[in-house]
Amino acid sequence: MKYILLIMLSWSITFASDATIEVIKKAETLPSLAIEDASINYDDTFKLRFFKMLVADMNVLSLFNVDRHHRIAHFNDVDVLVENKDAEYVLRYMMSQDDDESLRVSVKLINANEVIFSKNYKVSKKDSYYMFISHAIAYDINDYMGEPSVAWMKRKVIFSRVVAPRKSEIVIADYTLTYQQAVIQGGFNLFPKWANKAQNAFYYSSLSGKVPTLKYVDLKTGTVQSVMSSDGMMICSDVSDDGNLLLLTMAKNGQPDIYTYDKKRNRLKRETTYSGIDVNAQFRDRDSFVFISNRLGYPNVFAKKLGSDEVEQLVYYGRSNSACSAHGEYVVYKARETSNAFSKNTFNLHLISTKTDFIRRLTATGVNEFPRFSKDGDAIIFIKNYKNQSSIGIIRLNHNKNYLFPLKFGRVQSMDW
Amino acid sequence: MKSIVLSGVVAALLVFTGCSKDPAVDQKADAAQDVAQEQAAQEVAPVATETVSTEDSVVNSDSNSMSMSDVESQLPTIYFGFDKFSIDPEMQEKIDMAVALGNKEAASYSVKLEGNCDEWGSDEYNFALGLKRANSVKKAMVAQGVDASRIAMVSYGESNPVCTDKTQECWAKNRRVDFKLLP
Known part of the structure; x- marks a missing residue:
């Protein structure tokens, strides 16, 4: 399958107010959804490609049991297909080509022979952008069903792909990696980070020169600026919601520490001073951040308020927790579950709440790393390396489902969304 | 019925190929690789040979000093233990060797x-672990009199492996600090 959607864990779950508690619900209780293709243009290959994308998106919503049969229908027929008469919902769509060769898609959602939702979508280049229509349809249907927003579906993922030793490229993609555009090629450039909510600019670390340098790319104007350099390490770990405050990892004199950089005031401030390793700062809110430190002799998750010297240990389990992300009271972290130099190691993601003692393990196999909460905390995106395959994974916390989107070549080094 | 135009969502994306100053060098490397791959598919022409008489051979007597790449090839690699950035006695000997080179043949770099x-x-x-390894080597060199201002550091994390097999020996080869000379 060209557009593979691997459903790793397909048990369905709901939870009350604590995302670390699992309450199991049977998958059969989800309503069934059939998808009918009523397209009047385009060849079968493209029709099937769009259908698969839509099935994948509707699956990721985790609201329906999606029928994966590709069936052809007439858009204006009142009745649904005979094969789909038992489906609680039928999503019927019609792709057509406009005079300017743009792709137009009309959609209707049918329930009990009533059209309960309809909308039209359009993109200019069908082969390049069709997946964004599929994501928009899923977003709108989720919205219509009254579920918490899946706005992250419409956001773009930016990631660095290592293609050879010390050779990488920075790629912008949709969340399924179906759409991909390399925006920085040549050299050794890592740790891309969106610079604002609008996703029209980003930071990245250039390791091609003598000293690691943080660069800023404005996608609207196509300009690249050097922001600052530091011996050893120079990484933008996180950007505040308003885009004005950056959490940096810098290593002046070989000492990795966390700094804040106020863009408006052009002010750099050192936030940690421990003589070991302090890295991976992620905003918890505007006034505090979580980070990774080895101040106990092994990497673990800590929190600190901006402007305060007080450091709080957040995670009390595991002896090697080397990456993290936070959203409100929740912290997701990467834990090494085997610890030796002589065999393959397993790294899994765990979720904790700072208000309870529960731990929820979110992954089961392979090397799972680089967890990042979505802005609304609904989902976690992460990198999975397993059996020589690099993928981007999405965890729907509220539904306890993981989805993997494999990369066709190269290895994902880091990413942001 | 509402209508939405999505083309703007992605139309703003631009390609910056080698847009930073440094990647330009690597772009050439990429181009060279492409050419090499293309040539691999073709039949290779016979190697052109030329006989040079010994009388024509001139040894440049001014080239007693070693070139930067010559010196660099003599510099050792320092290896580290799993999850460690401390220097073993065996590796300390290699650092001593690097310092000796650094103070003589490589003194101008x-x-x-x-x-x-x-x-x-x-x-x-x-990445921080890789940097701590580099910093351990730097401290050992400075302790032996190398000027700290001559030493720059960078960490490549796991992204610069010399070996990609899934074996213990291979992983050990990648836990390392390399010396590179800069003019």
């Missing part, structure tokens, strides 16, 4: 210490 890690993680912590 700066040194860039490149810290590297095995494949277990691409996160910042792994």
Whole structure:
């Protein structure tokens, strides 16, 4: 399958107010959804490609049991297909080509022979952008069903792909990696980070020169600026919601520490001073951040308020927790579950709440790393390396489902969304 | 019925190929690789040979000093234990050798210490571990009199492996610090 959607864990779950508690619900209780293709243009290959994308998106919503049969229908027929008469919902769509060769898609959602939702979508280049229509349809249907927003579906993922030793490229993609555009090629450039909510600019670390340098790319104007350099390490770990405050990892004199950089005031401030390793700062809110430190002799998750010297240990389990992300009271972290130099190691993601003692393990196999909460905390995106395959994974916390989107070549080094 | 135009969502994306100053060098490397791959598909022409008489051969007597790449090839690699950045006695001997070279043949160059890690993680912590390894080597060199201002450091984390097999020996080869000379 060209557009593979691997459903790793397909048990369905709901939870009350604590995302670390699992309450199991049977998958059969989800309503069934059939998808009918009523397209009047385009060849079968493209029709099937769009259908698969839509099935994948509707699956990721985790609201329906999606029928994966590709069936052809007439858009204006009142009745649904005979094969789909038992489906609680039928999503019927019609792709057509406009005079300017743009792709137009009309959609209707049918329930009990009533059209309960309809909308039209359009993109200019069908082969390049069709997946964004599929994501928009899923977003709108989720919205219509009254579920918490899946706005992250419409956001773009930016990631660095290592293609050879010390050779990488920075790629912008949709969340399924179906759409991909390399925006920085040549050299050794890592740790891309969106610079604002609008996703029209980003930071990245250039390791091609003598000293690691943080660069800023404005996608609207196509300009690249050097922001600052530091011996050893120079990484933008996180950007505040308003885009004005950056959490940096810098290593002046070989000492990795966390700094804040106020863009408006052009002010750099050192936030940690421990003589070991302090890295991976992620905003918890505007006034505090979580980070990774080895101040106990092994990497673990800590929190600190901006402007305060007080450091709080957040995670009390595991002896090697080397990456993290936070959203409100929740912290997701990467834990090494085997610890030796002589065999393959397993790294899994765990979720904790700072208000309870529960731990929820979110992954089961392979090397799972680089967890990042979505802005609304609904989902976690992460990198999975397993059996020589690099993928981007999405965890729907509220539904306890993981989805993997494999990369066709190269290895994902880091990413942001 | 509402209508939405999505083309703007992605139309703003631009391609910056080698847009920073430094990648330009690597672009050439990429181009060279492409050419090499193309040529591999073709039949290779016979190697052109030319006989040069010994009388024509002139040894440049001015080239007693070693070139930068010659010196660099003599610099050792320092290896580290799993999850460690401390220097073993055996590796200390190699650093002593590097310092000797650094104070004589390489005295006119700066040194860039490149810290590297095995494949277990691409996160910042792994990069910091690589940097700590480089910094351990730097401290050992400075302790022996090398001027700290001559030494730059960078960490490549797990992204610069010399070996990609899934074996213990291979992972050990990647936990290392390399010396590179800068003019």
